[in-house]
Every structure is written in structure tokens, then in C-alpha cells.
Amino acid sequence: MDKKLEPIVKTIQEKFSAAYYEEFRDEVHLFVKPEQIVDTLTVLRDEYNFELLSALTATDYWPQTEPRFHVIYQLTSLAKNLSVQIRVPVSGDNPKLPTTTGVYAVANWRERELLDMFGIEIEGHPDPRRILMPDDTEGHPLRKDFPLGYEEPQFTFNFDEIDLRKPYAKE
Amino acid sequence: MAQLEEVSIEKFKHLVSERALTGETMLLNMGPQHPSTHGVLRLLLELDGEIVVNCIPDIGYLHTGIEKNMEAKTYQKAEVMTDRLDYMNTMGNNLAYVMAVEKLVGLDDVPVRAQALRVILVELQRIASHLVWLGAFGLDLAAMSVFLYCFRDRELILDIFELVSGQRMMTTYFRPGGVWRDVPVEFEKAVRDFLKIFPRRVDEYEKLMTKNPLFVDRLVGIGHLDKDVALQYGVTGPTLRASGVDWDLRKSRPYCGYEQYDFNVPIRTEGDTYARYLVRIDEFRESLKIIEQALNKLPMGPVRSENRKFVPPPRSEIGTSMEALIHHFKLWTEGFPAPKASVYSAVESPRGELGMYLEGDGGPKPHRIHLRTPSFDNLAVLPEIVKGHFVADLVAILASIDIVLGDIDR
Amino acid sequence: MGIEQKLGNMGVVTTSLESMVNWSRTNAMWPMLFGLACCAIEMMAAQASDYDMSRFGMELMRASPRQSDLMIVAGRVSKKMGPVLRQLYDQMPEPKWVIAMGDCASCGGVFNNYAIYQGVDEVVPVDVYVAGCPPRPEALIHGVLTVYEKVKGEKFKDLVVS
Secondary structure: OOOOOHHHHHHHHHHOOOOEEEEEOOEEEEEOOHHHHHHHHHHHHHHHOOOEEEEEEEEEOOOOOOOOEEEEEEEEEOOOOEEEEEEEEEOOOOOEEEOOOOOOOOHHHHHHHHHHHHOOEEEOOOOOOOOOOOOOOOOOOOOOOOOOOOOOOOOOOOHHHHHHOOOOOOO | OOOOOOOOHHHHOOOOOHHHHHOOOEEEEEOOOOOOOOOOOEEEEEEEOOEEEEEEEEOOOOOOOHHHHHHOOOOOOOHHHHHOOOOOOHHHHHHHHHHHHHHHHOOOOOOHHHHHHHHHHHHHHHHHHHHHHHHHHHHHOOOHHHHHHHHHHHHHHHHHHHHHHOOOOOOOOEEOOEEOOOOOOHHHHHHHHHHHHHHHHHHHHHHHHOOOHHHHHHHOOOOOOOHHHHHHOOOOOHHHHOOOOOOOHHHHOOOOOHHHOOOOOOOOOOOOHHHHHHHHHHHHHHHHHHHHHHHHHOOOOOOEOOOOOOOOOOHHHHOOOHHHHHHHHHHHHOOOOOOOOEEEEEEEEOOEEEEEEEEEOOOOOEEEEEEEOHHHHHHHOHHHHHOOOEHHHHHHHHHHOOOOHHHHHO | OOHHHHHHHHOOOOOOHHHHHHHHHHOOOOEEOOEOOHHHHHHHHHHOOOOOHHHHOOOOOEOOHHHOOEEEEEOOOEOOOHHHHHHHHHHOOOOOEEEEEHHHHHHOOOOOOOOEOOOHHHOOOOOEEEOOOOOOHHHHHHHHHHHHHHHHOOOHHHOOOO
């Protein structure tokens, strides 16, 4: 681990119980609970100059349900040239997270993406609409139980079947 | 086929001012098919006469499902998807992806020649991308001739890309562990010719635009983006540097040997549309500097790693060596496994920080790949900076933050 | 240079109304500025200095569907964009033609997934498919000339005016 990161990780672990970290290829992944995320981000932003929320995304471990999702906050400190990743395990049934829009404004759209793509409910979000998919979409595409929606290539045996889907294809 | 939905004000009630509900201000739909939105972006504008009161971007009209589709492919095959992500910066996307893969599997013996080639091509791509931006920026400000000049010069770069990869735009030239194959002998001459021609051309653009009073009047003081607001919204790249933040991943976290090259990071503190224009013009010159140094230093040697577990053997070996044949067969039928872990790696694209979050599951396919695309966050700041400006200025501001819709919607 | 002077030299040309109308259509075809994705950049390149599509009477890209008679679908069509594309097509005046530019618009290309229409012919009728990912500007110009060939062979009685 980077020397400059050690005190930061230590403070977070002291402040928030049950926080632990993992390391892989010099990247530090700090695990916190969903209810602690807003405070963690606030501490990191205000006390340790992590000004930039580089990425906010999630990953789905279906069929595992407890926890099913990890929500990932990639933070960057411009002043110290440091990065740290905060991971929040979220349960599979009725996934919920508090909004972090108050800490980083960029979280607004990124959280809408979480809502759209993973169906993670964001509590207190100012504008909880779908962002990428049409409003009438059923399901959440980036979940692992959502099919890719593959369409077979058109061969002689399924020619008619696929042709039906292309009503405007001429001769 | 789905029908076009009726848009009611109920949906946007919490985003517009109260005056819109009484009909005092007008709600106007701009896009998704509009010449000035640089693709299929829809902006819902609340207008008080000509003044923008609120701007609500609606994205997703180019949502391609790239992230999901990449999860269904092996690591080598997923790379073609990254080309189509931000289609002005194909080489840069490839670079971000192969760097993420190399970091995930621990492939750290990429040869020096491959690194240098990557730098040259990525910087050429940066110039090409800025040229398209400059052309479109000119068009939006009614300067048609700039567009024609920019595309003339862009063809020179695309010819170089075609020379090395066989494709003009979707190159997929970088591969995990190096590049696809060595560049042909004509490569060096082509790049040197470009280096000879292009500085004059940049001066030409500057002569056309930089001091042009019509141009300056439309840009200075328009769309001011404050440093703190920019950081809050996660804005990166030239847009951030025009607001006075010295942050360039090529300098602060050098990759591919950027630390050996001598170049400056152009910074402006004004934070307006004109500053964003000047920063990009300066980046042309800095990129040229990097290309020249990298080309002078370009060492001879292999262009692919020797690690046969991840990199296919050269074709000449396949006919003579049994192991090479097995490796080749295994790599192209099965792919290579990656550990069950995750990495985040980022490069500086022409638009900002292009990050890849890549997670393996022990098999040959990624478990999750997230593309942290710069345009997404850069666009999110638009509602903040257009408030109080004219609709005509909105077009200039939108052009100046240089969005690519493929980058936003993924 | 009035028409009187010309008439003296040229005399009278006899032709069918059909071929005259078709000829005039091919020489002033206004495409709609409808860039969706990657192919839009190549479409811009085809318009710009090196390839210069105005050689074929196509220098005017119209932003409004109501002024255009050729729709070049340049790029992938997502499920969210499909209805919009159909509405734009419906707004174009008859007669109208469609070019599906690139693999994504022709058949879905590499994006065989939930978000993309597997070919724009699920949404609008297509006259010419241009292959390539993205097609070179020459390929697009060839596609346009193929549309011209098609237009030249059209008969009034086949035109469906809705």
C-alpha cells in the first residue's frame, strides 16, 4: 500500500466499525457498510482532499444474494495524487443505498445509472428517473439475470422467423 | 416497435422552475435530432424569451449495451467493442482497455517499442479528435471553412492509421501485451511528413479564429465554469484544465513511458468557452512535441510480449513449433484466464479521464467491465453553466465541452 | 445567356416525363443530417474536402426532415432512438429513400444485444445497405450512386403516395 494511504485507511477503520480493506495490484479497496457511505465520503473529501469522484458503478454477483451487489466509489485526490476505492456490499433483496449527491454532485447521474442498470434504489435522490434506457423498459440490463438479448443470425432454417421482425425489409 | 411516448410536464415538474408550470416560461425540446447537439442528445430547455432558465439533458438515445456485451466475450474479442465507444478516440480507448487487461493479468513486460508506438498513435489520435472538435465547433459558430480545413488534415492522420492497422477508424491495433504487428517501413516517413505539415496548419487555424473579433465576441465570458463546480461534477480533461486545475494523467500518473517526454500541460484560468478553445489549440502543439520525441527515440525490437500465456506467438513460429501451435489454438478458442479480482486503470483521453473498471472471475471472460467515460460527467455539468445564457450561446458552450454521444451512452 | 440563345443551339430534346423527373431527382438529392454514431464522422468526412459529395449534387445536408428526400441512417439505432427515427421518417415528404450506412444500421453489426435494433429495417424500409464498420467515404458515395441508379429506374405507377 502507498505510504500516504496508510493513515487514511487507519482513520476510516477507527471511525467506522467493520470497515476493512483488501489490496490488489497496489489498489486499495476499502469496504464499508451502506449506512456509512455518506459519512465516509464526506470525511475523505473534507479531511483528505479526495476532490474527485472518478467512477461510481456496481457489480452484480448473482446468484449470490448476501451481498448481491458491490457498489464501487473510485475516489481521486488531485492534491496528493492518490486513489482509493470504496466498496459497499448491498443485499440482493430490496437493494438500497443512501444518496451521495450531497457530497459529490457527479453522483447524481451516476446514481441514476445505478438505478437504471442495476435496480438499486437510491434513497433521497433528487431526480430518480431512468437515465439510459427508455422509461418503459422492464428489468435492469446490467444485472446478471438479465439476458443479453441475443438475436440469431439469419439462416435458411430460421429465415421466416427473423423476417417477421423486419417488416420493412424489402425483397 | 415501441411507440413514441407522450411527454408530459408531470415528469419534469421537479426540475423546472415554477414559472414553467404557469406558462410564463417556455419549454422547448432541442434534439435528439438537431445539428448542434453533436449526435443524438436531447436537451429540454426552459426558456424565458431567449434566455435559458433551466436545461435538462436527456441521454440514452445511443445506448449500445457495450458493457453488457463485453461481459459476454473473451478478453481479446471484447476489445473491438471499445473502438466503438468513443469513436473519435479509438486508439485511446484501445489503450485504456489493454492497459486494464495487462494490469489485471499482471502482464508487465510490454516491449519499449510497443510503448513508444502506442504513445505516437495515441497522440496522433488526440490531434485527430481535436480536429473533428475544431471543425464541429467552427460549424456551430457558422465558420464553415474551418470544418473543411480540419477534415483535410484529419485525413492525413487517418491515412497513417490505415497504414498501420488496415482500418481508418476502428483500428483495434493495440493488443494485450503490445501491438498487433510492427508498423510498415513507410510509417516513419508518413509521420515525419505530418509533423512537417501540421504546425503550419495550426497557425492557419489560429489565424482564422483566435483573434477573429466575431469569434472572440461570441466566446469570451460565455459559459464560465468554476474550478470547484468542475471538480464537484467530476469534469476532467481540457474542460477542467481550462478552469485552472492542473490535472493531466499523462503527467501525474505517467503510463506507456510518458515520463520520458518533455511536454507542457496547457492550463487556463478563465474557465470560459474561449479558454477551453485555447487549451485545445495548445494541446495540438504539445501533442506534436510528444510525437516528435517519441519518433526520434523509437527503438527497434519486438512489439509484443514474449509471455505466450497471454500473447499469441508470431505466425512464423506456428509452422515450426508445437508449443506455439498449442498456445495459438488455446488463445483463440478459449482465451486466457484472469484472476478473480478487480482493477481500475485510467488514461487521459482527448476528453478527460477514460477509466476502465475491469473485474475478472477466474475464467476467460470479464465478470464486469465498467467504462468511466469522460463525456458523461462533462455533460452533467452543462445545466450548471448554461443558466442565464442565450440559446445561441448554449450551442457554443455545448460544442466547447466536446462531448461524444457514444462516449456518454455507451 | 437566356434560354432563347440555348434553344437555338440545342433544338428540341424528346424524352419521357418519367426519365426527366428521375434525372432531376438524382441531381439534387438532399440528404437529412442524421448522424447517430461512428458512421456520422465518416459521413462528415464524405461531405468535407477530400471526398466532397457535392460533386453529386448533395452539398446540402438538411437538418429538417421536411426538406430532405434521402435519409442516411449513419450508425446504430437503439431501442430508445427507434421511435424517434420512425417519426422523422414519417415527416419526410414523398418520394423518399433510405440508406442504411454501416453494419450496425444494416444488421446490428457487432452489437448483438438488448439495446440495439438488429438492422434499421425493423423500423423503416431501406433501399440501399452500405457495408463496413464504418464504411469508407467512398463506400458511402457508392451507396448514394446506387440509390441514383435505383431512382433512375423508377416508374410513376410504382410510386406509392400515401
